[in-house]
Amino acid sequence: MSPVIPYTVRPMEARDVPAVAAIERLSFPAPWPISTFWYELTANGTGFYFVLLRPTERPGGGRWKRWLTGMLGLPEETPVIGYVGFRLLNDAEAHITTLAVHPDWRGRGLGELLLLTALESALARDPVRRVSLEARASNEIAQRLYRKYGFRFRRVMPGYYRDGEDAWLMDVEVRETAYRERLAELRRKLEARLSAGRPT
Numbered sequence: 001m002s003p004v005i006p007y008t009v010r011p012m013e014a015r016d017v018p019a020v021a022a023i024e025r026l027s028f029p030a031p032w033p034i035s036t037f038w039y040e041l042t043a044n045g046t047g048f049y050f051v052l053l054r055p056t057e058r059p060g061g062g063r064w065k066r067w068l069t070g071m072l073g074l075p076e077e078t079p080v081i082g083y084v085g086f087r088l089l090n091d092a093e094a095h096i097t098t099l100a101v102h103p104d105w106r107g108r109g110l111g112e113l114l115l116l117t118a119l120e121s122a123l124a125r126d127p128v129r130r131v132s133l134e135a136r137a138s139n140e141i142a143q144r145l146y147r148k149y150g151f152r153f154r155r156v157m158p159g160y161y162r163d164g165e166d167a168w169l170m171d172v173e174v175r176e177t178a179y180r181e182r183l184a185e186l187r188r189k190l191e192a193r194l195s196a197g198r199p200t
């Protein structure tokens with residue numbers, strides 16, 4: 001039986017954008033402005049964006065906190081703790097445009113869950129054969145994550161970022177049976193890890 005993970009990943013909606021942009025600002029030296037997320041969601045028909053939500057509270061749990069928040073007129077705490085997105089460049093290629101987890105939630109397998117979601121979603125769009133992305137040359141954490149999912153370094157894009165840092169272009173061929181099996185195995189291990197961390 002598949003373990004039940006305590007996190008939800010669902011398509012990004014317009015109401016998620018402020019929380020997503022806030023995580024973006026905490027995560028990148030040259031963050032996307034909020035207008036770019038609006039554009040990706042509304043005008044760019046080739047974009048696919050997902051948000052990760054914090055574990056749901058048990059029924060009745062958090063009732064006092066919500067009551068106090070309402071009484072004090074404070075803004076409701078957002079459930080969004082991460083996001084990922086990709087664009088279809090053409091029939092054969094999907095390009096991951098963004099991926100981030102809120103700093104308080106990193107190191108628990110959630111970046112992996114988001115990357116896996118994007119890869120599975122890209123694979124579900126049939127002619128897609130390759131998934132590509134750019135990572136900062138200095139971003140060893142992201143590069144390790146991508147290598148774990150089979151991405152290979154292709155080339156340097158000199159001065160790609162606004163602050164002048166180089167990007168690494170990385171990609172992975174996704175259509176082979178062996179790669180689909182690798183993804184399924186990675187999901188099985190990840191779900192076991194995430195469900196083991198489930199609050200009781």
Ligand SMILES: CC(C)(COP(=O)(O)OP(=O)(O)OC[C@H]1O[C@@H](n2cnc3c(N)ncnc32)[C@H](O)[C@@H]1OP(=O)(O)O)[C@@H](O)C(=O)NCCC(=O)NCCS
Pocket residue numbers: 027028099100101102105106107108109110111112113134135136139140141142144145148
């Ligand atoms: C990159 C990022 C999304 C990873 O998310 P995360 O939830 O912290 O990562 P996970 O816990 O899912 O770890 C997945 C893998 O990433 C790598 N990784 C994660 N944290 C790491 C660390 N501190 N040191 C080295 N590798 C690390 C490992 O390969 C890890 O696999 P493992 O657990 O089998 O070792 C997150 O660090 C982030 O939001 N960074 C800022 C934004 C960013 O750089 N996005 C990528 C743009 S290219």
